Amino acid sequence: MKVYVLLLVILFSACKQEEVQKLDADPVVVIEKSNAKDIDLTVYNFNELEPLLNKKDGKVYVINFWATWCAPCVKELPYFETLNEEYKNINVDVVLVSLDFPKQYDTKLKPFITKHKLKSRIVVLNDVDSNTWIPKVDKDWTGAIPATIIYNNSKRTFYEKSFNLEELKLEVNKFIE
Amino acid sequence: MKKGIKLMLLTAIVFGVWSFTKAEEKGDNGYKVGDEVTDFRLENIDGRMVSMEDFNEAKGFIITFTCNTCPYAVAYEDRVEGLNKMYAKKGYPVIAIMPNNIEVKPGDNMGAMQERAKEKGFTFPYLMDEDQSVYPQFGATKTPHIYVVQKMNNGNIVKYIGAIDDNYQNADQVKNKYVEDAVNALLVGKEVDVTETKAIGCSIKV
Numbered sequence: 096m097k098v099y100v101l102l103l104v105i106l107f108s109a110c111k112q113e114e115v116q117k118l119d120a121d122p123v124v125v126i127e128k129s130n131a132k133d134i135d136l137t138v139y140n141f142n143e144l145e146p147l148l149n150k151k152d153g154k155v156y157v158i159n160f161w162a163t164w165c166a167p168c169v170k171e172l173p174y175f176e177t178l179n180e181e182y183k184n185i186n187v188d189v190v191l192v193s194l195d196f197p198k199q200y201d202t203k204l205k206p207f208i209t210k211h212k213l214k215s216r217i218v219v220l221n222d223v224d225s226n227t228w229i230p231k232v233d234k235d236w237t238g239a240i241p242a243t244i245i246y247n248n249s250k251r252t253f254y255e256k257s258f259n260l261e262e263l264k265l266e267v268n269k270f271i272e
Numbered sequence: 273m274k275k276g277i278k279l280m281l282l283t284a285i286v287f288g289v290w291s292f293t294k295a296e297e298k299g300d301n302g303y304k305v306g307d308e309v310t311d312f313r314l315e316n317i318d319g320r321m322v323s324m325e326d327f328n329e330a331k332g333f334i335i336t337f338t339c340n341t342c343p344y345a346v347a348y349e350d351r352v353e354g355l356n357k358m359y360a361k362k363g364y365p366v367i368a369i370m371p372n373n374i375e376v377k378p379g380d381n382m383g384a385m386q387e388r389a390k391e392k393g394f395t396f397p398y399l400m401d402e403d404q405s406v407y408p409q410f411g412a413t414k415t416p417h418i419y420v421v422q423k424m425n426n427g428n429i430v431k432y433i434g435a436i437d438d439n440y441q442n443a444d445q446v447k448n449k450y451v452e453d454a455v456n457a458l459l460v461g462k463e464v465d466v467t468e469t470k471a472i473g474c475s476i477k478v
Contacts (some may be wrong), residue, residue, distance in 0.1 A: 164343045165474060166376075169429065194472055203466065223439045226450075229470035238435075239414035239475035255413070255475075 111157045123144045131205040138200075138219045140229035147190060147218065151248045155187045155270045157263075158244040160220075160232075162194045168241040172211070174260040176268060179215040187267060188214040196238060197221055204217065245270055296338035305467045309335075312406045314369065317386045322367070324421075324428055331332040332422040332431070334451060338414040339370045339460040340388045341379040341472035345415040347440045349392050352400010352416070354448035355436070355451060356396040358424065364420075366396035366412045371415070376468030384446045387474060407476055414473030420464070422452045431458060434469030 150156060160174050161168035172191070178190035191213065193206040200219065208217060222228055229238050232251035236242055243254045247270045254266070303309060313323045325331060336352055338345040339450060358364035374381040387400045402405050410419055420432035432454035437446040454464040 107377045162343075166477075167475060196347075223441050223445075224449075225440075225471045226435060226438055226469040229472070236470070237413040237417075238472045240472065241475070257475075 124194050131209040132201065134208055135207045136200055136205070137217070138197075138221050141220065141222040141224075144192065144218060144220050144222075145231065148244060148246075153186065153248060155182075155245065155247045155267060157187060157189045157267060158192060158246075159189070160192045160194060160240050160242045162240060163203045163239050164195070165197070171241060171263075172213070173259050174258055174263050176211075176213060176215055178261055178263055182266065182267065187271070191215050191217045193217060193219045195219065198236060247272065302409060303430045303433070305430050305433060305464075307430050309419070309421050309430060310409060311428070312369075312399075312401075312409075313423075314401060314406065315382075316397045316399050317382065317389050322399055324367070327365060329363065330365055330423060332420065332455070333428070334359060334364055334366045334455065335410070335419040335421055336366055336368045337371050337407055337410070337415055337417040337419075337446055337476070338368050339372050339377065339380045339415045339474075340384050341372070341377050342415045344440055344471070344473045348416050348436055349380035351436055351443055353394055353396070355390060355455075356394075358452075359455055359464050360396070362455075362459060364459070368394070368398045369406060370398065371401045371404060371412060372477040373404060404478065412476060414475055416471075416473055418451055420451060420458070422458050431464050432467055438469075440471065 119263055147156075148158060148254065157175065157178060159168075159171075163169065173189060175189050178187065182189075204219070207213075225238060229236050232242075233244065235253060236255055239255055241257055243256075243258065245252050245254075245266055249272075250270065252266070252269075258266075307323070311324045312370045313321050316322045324330075327333070334355055334374070338348070338352065352366055352368065360366065370380055370385055372380045378384070385398055385400065388394075410417075412419075416436065417436060418432070418436055419430055422431045432451065432461060436449075436451045437443075437449070438448045439446045448466070450466055450469050453466065457464045
């Protein structure tokens with residue numbers, strides 16, 4: 096009987112061990128005004144964005160949905176930037192799709208892009224009818240960000256999660272043919 | 273005796289694997305429309321513990337996972353208060369639950385919740401999911417994330433999951449008031465037409 100109870104305890108405790116990724120405290124976003132107003136944002140509604148999610152030109156596309164107010168998004172942005180830098184010569188395109196609110200384009204988003212010297216392509220999605228477009232991005236997306244799509248001509252994977260650099264490269268490498 | 277132990281071992285393994293699979297399913301998906309909601313007991317901003325069973329008169333609940341720090345949640349604060357004003361007296365009070373880990377989001381701690389509720393004049397309970405055990409049962413992934421629940425003979429049953437309406441930016445330009453439509457239907461004994469919607473929100477901080 097003792098063995099039985101012990102086994103049950105072990106098995107149950109195993110179930111409880113979830114992989115929980117601890118995030119550090121919010122990175123502080125310092126607003127720096129210089130040059131920010133010169134930035135020309137590309138603002139799309141979903142119909143305009145959609146072709147970018149379905150290209151078949153032999154490239155690998157890494158599409159990351161983020162916003163300046165989303166702490167885990169901001170935390171993983173440098174990894175996407177690194178990916179963009181290191182993989183751009185091997186046919187990998189990184190696109191950062193910002194979901195910042197229109198009233199914060201000038202006060203937050205542009206200064207953020209300047210401050211962090213973002214090099215990846217940035218597109219701003221402004222489409223309030225999220226119930227229509229979220230399922231078109233991926234049927235399993237609940238709408239939480241960060242979220243990322245990686246796709247090429249033949250396959251596509253959707254991730255509703257945060258990445259570290261290692262994981263991100265590992266995933267992207269699966270798409271490089 | 274040896275045989276007995278072997279049998280027990282086998283049972284334990286089978287049961288263990290089964291319960292593991294069960295836990296996985298629940299953790300990944302949470303409640304679906306039609307599922308019964310297990311009652312919770314969480315601390316309110318006034319220090320009292322709140323459960324659904326405390327609301328004897330209620331016909332159901334508008335359960336809202338929300339927080340202080342997510343801009344989408346903030347954009348909906350006044351509308352959540354509006355829902356409580358409109359529907360508490362009709363039997364569908366709002367119960368707001370703050371699901372974030374406050375070590376990650378100190379701006380969502382109890383003091384900050386109390387302050388925010390006072391500033392905004394919240395008339396609904398604003399509870400803290402302190403050990404973060406309730407939101408995974410629901411399968412909430414973000415703030416705001418709404419569950420409309422109806423009190424029925426067989427328990428509190430989920431009738432709607434998703435967004436409050438279809439325009440987080442501008443309350444005046446809303447075309448579909450999903451939560452209001454759901455509660456209005458339930459109040460007149462009809463089935464909810466749109467039972468699930470999707471909206472952008474801030475991931476719940478673990």
